[in-house]
Amino acid sequence: MTQEAARLRLKTRLFAPVVVLSGVLGNYFMKRGMPATLVFPLDYITVLFRPYVALGVLLLILWLLLRMALLSWADLSYVVPVTSIGYALTALAGQVFLHEAIDWKRWTGIGLIVAGVALVGGATEARTFPIHQAETRR
Amino acid sequence: MRWMFVAIIVAATAAGEVLQAAGMRRHGEVRDFRPGAIGRAMAALARNRFVIAAVAAMAVAFFANLGLLSVADLSFAVPATAITCVLETVLAKYALKERVNWLRWAGASLVICGVALVAQ
DSSP: OOHHHHHHHHHHHHHHHHHHHHHHHHHHHHHHHOOSOOOSTTHHHHGGGSHHHHHHHHHHHHHHHHHHHHHTTSOHHHHHHHHTHHHHHHHHHHHHHHOOOOOHHHHHHHHHHHHHHHHHHHHHGGGOOOHHHHHHHO | OHHHHHHHHHHHHHHHHHHHHHHHHHHOOOOOOSHHHHHHHHHHHHTOHHHHHHHHHHHHHHHHHHHHHHHSOHHHHHHHGGGHHHHHHHHHHHTSOOOOOHHHHHHHHHHHHHHHHHTO
């Protein structure tokens, strides 16, 4: 492995968990501060000023920026499946912190999502390389 | 109602992801994370039409996500939108011309099955 490839690999492994965590916490805080219904269009704006929702929005902005940075050196088809483990972690947060009832079907689904993410991530990791190298390989 | 929000989120997110990837590829790798360099990168990205379109699509997805979170459990709302992953893999293959091998397709299929169960 070249020094450049090792650098990108390390950077990807550092960024990906932070991207996942910011997305999970962002959605969790948004749900925690969300009212039961949003009836009028103006409700979609006023709800943003609730403390938990605002914190969730800030975390999702961080998620978006970090993800954009990650996408600048890694393939979309690598970034998306790897960070999609956040879907499962968010469901877990819903059960643990919001006391949502999750039956065996939903947990089985979460297991399949994790397995799918691991399979896709394992198949694509070695193919993540800088764009200029990708251009020369084609 | 909740499936309408899911459909909007999936379509807008997939469009946003592909546009974002195209825009960031045009911009190149982000290497410098000092405040000044980040400011310059943001200014360059603000003039990138792919990134602008991506942000608009993400805004649509964001407000649909607000609506979905107000009517559904967190353990449904977020996993249900994982279906975006498969649509994005298809778009990565055909719109971004990335190499997508059969293992990736198999993994994406597992994600689909998982989402189907999570959403029940």
